[in-house]
Amino acid sequence: MRVAIAEDGALFREGLVLLLKAAGHEVVACVGDGDTLFKVALTEPVDVAILDVRMPPEPDGGLVTAERIRASRPDVGLLLLSHYAETHYLMRVLEIGAEGIGYRLKERVAGLQVLTDTLNRIVDREIVIEPVLAKRLVQGSPSNEGSAMASLTERECDVLRLMAEGRTNNAIAGELFVSAKVVEKHIASIFVKLGLPDDQAVHHRRVLAVLAYLRAKHIDG
Amino acid sequence: MVVQLDLLAGTTCPDPALAARIDVARSAICDAVEEVRRLGRVLFSPVLRGGGMANAVRAAAEHGELQLRLDLPDHDFDLAAQKRIGLLVVDRLHALRPNTRVRVRVRGRRFVRVSIIERPPGRRERRYWAVMTCG
Numbered sequence: 223m224r225v226a227i228a229e230d231g232a233l234f235r236e237g238l239v240l241l242l243k244a245a246g247h248e249v250v251a252c253v254g255d256g257d258t259l260f261k262v263a264l265t266e267p268v269d270v271a272i273l274d275v276r277m278p279p280e281p282d283g284g285l286v287t288a289e290r291i292r293a294s295r296p297d298v299g300l301l302l303l304s305h306y307a308e309t310h311y312l313m314r315v316l317e318i319g320a321e322g323i324g325y326r327l328k329e330r331v332a333g334l335q336v337l338t339d340t341l342n343r344i345v346d347r348e349i350v351i352e353p354v355l356a357k358r359l360v361q362g363s364p365s366n367e368g369s370a371m372a373s374l375t376e377r378e379c380d381v382l383r384l385m386a387e388g389r390t391n392n393a394i395a396g397e398l399f400v401s402a403k404v405v406e407k408h409i410a411s412i413f414v415k416l417g418l419p420d421d422q423a424v425h426h427r428r429v430l431a432v433l434a435y436l437r438a439k440h441i442d443g
Numbered sequence: 444m445v446v447q448l449d450l451l452a453g454t455t456c457p458d459p460a461l462a463a464r465i466d467v468a469r470s471a472i473c474d475a476v477e478e479v480r481r482l483g484r485v486l487f488s489p490v491l492r493g494g495g496m497a498n499a500v501r502a503a504a505e506h507g508e509l510q511l512r513l514d515l516p517d518h519d520f521d522l523a524a525q526k527r528i529g530l531l532v533v534d535r536l537h538a539l540r541p542n543t544r545v546r547v548r549v550r551g552r553r554f555v556r557v558s559i560i561e562r563p564p565g566r567r568e569r570r571y572w573a574v575m576t577c578g
Contacts, residue, residue, distance in 0.1 A: 237446030244450055281493035305480060306489045309505055310498040329473050332445040358505070 223341060226251040226268045228259035228287065229303070230277040234328060238272065245338050255279065256287030263291045263298055270299035270341055274328075275311055285311070289318050299344035303328045307355040316349070324350030324388075349388030356386035373415050381408040445469050488533050496520065496529035500547060503533040508541035514548040520555075524577035528555060531573055535559055553578050 225247050229235040232254070239249050251262040255278040263271055271291055273284035288300045299322040302315050307327055315325040324344050330352065331337045343350050374382065377398070384394040391409070395402045452465040483489070484506065491499035497515060504511035520528065532547055539545060540563050548558040551574075559571040 234446070240450060241446050276489075276493065285493075306484070308490055308494075308502050310490045310494045310502055329445050329476050333449045333469070 223247045223345065224250045224267055224269045225272060225341070226253075226259060226262050226266065226270075227272045228253050228256055228277060228284070229272070229274040230254045231274070234332075237332065241332065241334060241337055245334055247341070256283035256290075260287050260290050260294075263295050268295075268298050270301055270344055272301045272303060275302050275304040282311075282314075285314050285318070288315075288323075292319050292323075299323070299341075299347075301326065301331075301340060301344055301350070303331060307352045307358075309355070309359065312351065312355055321349060322347040325355075326350065326352045327354070343388070348390065351387050353387055356383050359386055374412060378408050378412050378415070381405060382412055385409065385412075445472055448472070485537050488529065491526060491529045491533070496525035496532075499529045500532050500536065503536040504545070507536055507539055507543075509536060509539055510542070510544045511536075512544075512546040514546065516550055516552075518552065520552075521578065524555065527575060527577060528557060531557060531575070532559065535561075535571065539563065 225242055227235060227238055227242075227249065229238065235252060235254070239252055242249050250266045250268055251259065253259050253262065256273065257279060259271060259273065262268070271288070273288055275282055275284040277283045279286060284302055284304075288302060291298055292300060296319075300319065301324040302311070303326060304311055305328055312325055315323060322344055324340055326340060331340055340350050380398060381394055384397055389397065391402050391405045395405045398405070448465050448469045452462045452469070488499040488503060490502045494502075497513060500513055501511065503509075528549060532549075536545065539561055543561050543563040545559065545561040548560075550556045550558075553576060555575050555577050557573045557575070560568060561571075562568045
């Protein structure tokens with residue numbers, strides 16, 4: 223896999239290069255700001271661009287650069303890294319793209335296995351969301367009492383959390399030790415309970431719809 | 444450090460027991476980072492700088508598991524005003540218990556009036572007001 227990195231922290235940047243090389247990937251560029259990465263993405267063959275959310279151009283250069291890359295090179299996968307798992311950043315990431323994109327905490331991808339899994343999923347055009355954020359969105363909402371969320375069963379909450387992480391039906395089935403058919407049934411039930419249209423043609427839009435719904439319920443409900 | 448430890452554990456360490464100890468050390472570092480992150484979030488909301496006041500307030504409510512109703516004026520504040528108002532409100536939200544219902548109302552332009560009404564679970568409603576000059 224050909225990877226380009228933009229990260230203004232030299233120490234983490236170099237560590238990431240070591241990690242990527244150890245995983246057998248080719249690092250085609252390693253720069254400290256978004257503008258330089260954008261130029262690289264236009265001229266070099268890049269499979270995935272890894273960007274720090276907060277880097278030059280300030281304040282959120284990673285998000286701005288990711289937006290520019292997605293507009294010019296939609297085939298390039300995007301992995302946004304941050305020190306903070308924030309819903310605000312997640313929504314910005316999902317506005318940039320609903321496939322081949324990820325948002326993860328820096329220290330979580332600083333592991334060979336997690337980094338490789340994350341990159342592979344992005345290349346497969348999945349959405350990868352930091353699990354801790356997906357979990358926070360789906361669970362632990364006091365405002366959910368009496369809402370549509372409260373009507374979900376425990377298992378449906380599990381499925382919704384994994385959906386919010388961008389997992390495919392098969393991946394969810396594997397995680398929960400059930401068949402893909404059972405997962406499909408749960409998802410259909412979730413869509414009905416949350417009042418969301420079940421449109422299989424727009425697979426990744428389900429994540430967007432669910433997250434947007436959950437965000438609205440959490441913050442303003 | 445996490446990267447270095449992972450490389451040590453994954454690529455050069457043949458001893459499973461040592462690899463497991465490295466894994467524990469890595470996990471401890473992640474926990475320490477999380478604690479520093481929590482403190483940092485209390486001192487200055489990471490969302491405030493790039494996301495603005497409203498998003499910073501919403502983020503604080505989300506982290507504190509609060510039920511927030513945010514009532515802002517139709518006009519936008521400049522960045523300096525957003526920071527001042529945001530810090531004031533976020534600071535108050537950090538002091539609240541989870542599940543507290545809180546309503547934040549902001550009005551005015553130069554003289555900004557901030558009203559915070561909070562109702563912790565099982566307790567009486569409390570009200571706070573602040574007036575600040577912005578611009």
